[in-house]
Amino acid sequence: MIIANSYDVTLSVAGHDFVTAGEAASQIKRTLETLNLPPKLVRRASICAYEAEMNIIIHACRGQMGLRVTEDKVAIVAHDEGPGIANLDRAMEEGYSTASEEIREMGFGAGMGLPNMKKCADKLSIKTKVNEGTRVEIIIYLPTSEG
Amino acid sequence: MELADVVRLLEAEVLVSATDMSVKITAAGAADLISDVLAFVRERTLLLTGLTNVQVVTAADLVELTGIVFVRGKKPGRDVLEMAKSRGLPVLRTHLHMYEACGILYQAGLRSSQVGQDDNNDHR
C-alpha cells in the first residue's frame, strides 16, 4: 500500500490528567482512519497508542506522543520525562504493575499494557532511564501492494 | 441478538439510546479492567462492566464496541453518559449482578468476545 503523503504529528500528554486521557490515542486512530488503512491495523495501532498514552498519564509527569506514517509503516513514539522503568524485564511481564490502589479502582494497573503493546505491534522498542524518562517506539508494517 | 433483546433479557434501563435499537450484537464480554476491554477481539461486541468512569467509554469507543451495560444498578455520572452519547455508544443499566447478567445472555446464545473460548459449543 502506498500512501501519497507521509503523515507526522506530535501531541502532548499531561501526567495524571485522567479527564482527557485517551485523547491522543483517539486522535491517532482518527488520523489512521482518514488514511484508509485496514481496520485491523488501525485497531492494533490504536490499542498500542492508548496503552502508551495511559502509561504516560499513570506513571510519568508529562510526555509527547508522535505518529508518523510512511509508505511502509506506521510508527508511534511515546516519550516522557518520568521516573523511568527500573526493571524493564519485569515490566514486560503480564500482570506486573506498580500502579496504586486508586489507579486500580479506575480499571487500570492490570499490568497488561506493555504485553498488549507487544502483542499488537510488529516491533516494540523501549529505551528507559531511571529518573530521566522512557521512550517507547511501536512499529506496525503496512501490507505491501502486492500482498 | 439485537440490542433491544438485551434490554428485555436484562430488564435494563436505556441510559443512552442507540440510533437503531435493533442493532445486531454477536458477542459479549465482561471486564472490570480496561486492558481486558482492549483485548476483546470480536466485532459487534457488548461490554458488561462494573466500571462506570469515562475511561471505560474511551476504551470501548477505541475498540468499537457496540454497547455498554453497567451491572448491579451502578449509575454513571453525567460526564460518562455525555461522552457515550457523543461517541454514538449505547449505554444500558441493569439491576442484575455480573454473574447473572452474563449467564442470561450466554444462555440466550450470545457467544464470548474472545475467539476460541466457546467456539466448540457455539450455539448461535
Ligand SMILES: Nc1ncnc2c1ncn2[C@@H]1O[C@H](COP(=O)(O)OP(=O)(O)OP(=O)(O)O)[C@@H](O)[C@H]1O
Ligand atoms: N512510561 C512509563 N514510565 C514509568 N514507568 C512505566 C512506564 N510505562 C510502564 N511503566 C512501569 O511498567 C509497569 C508495567 O506497565 P504496564 O503498562 O504493562 O502495566 P500498568 O500500566 O501497570 O497496568 P495496565 O497497563 O494494565 O493498566 C508499570 O506498572 C510501571 O511500573
Ligand SMILES: [Mg+2]
Ligand atoms: Mg499500562
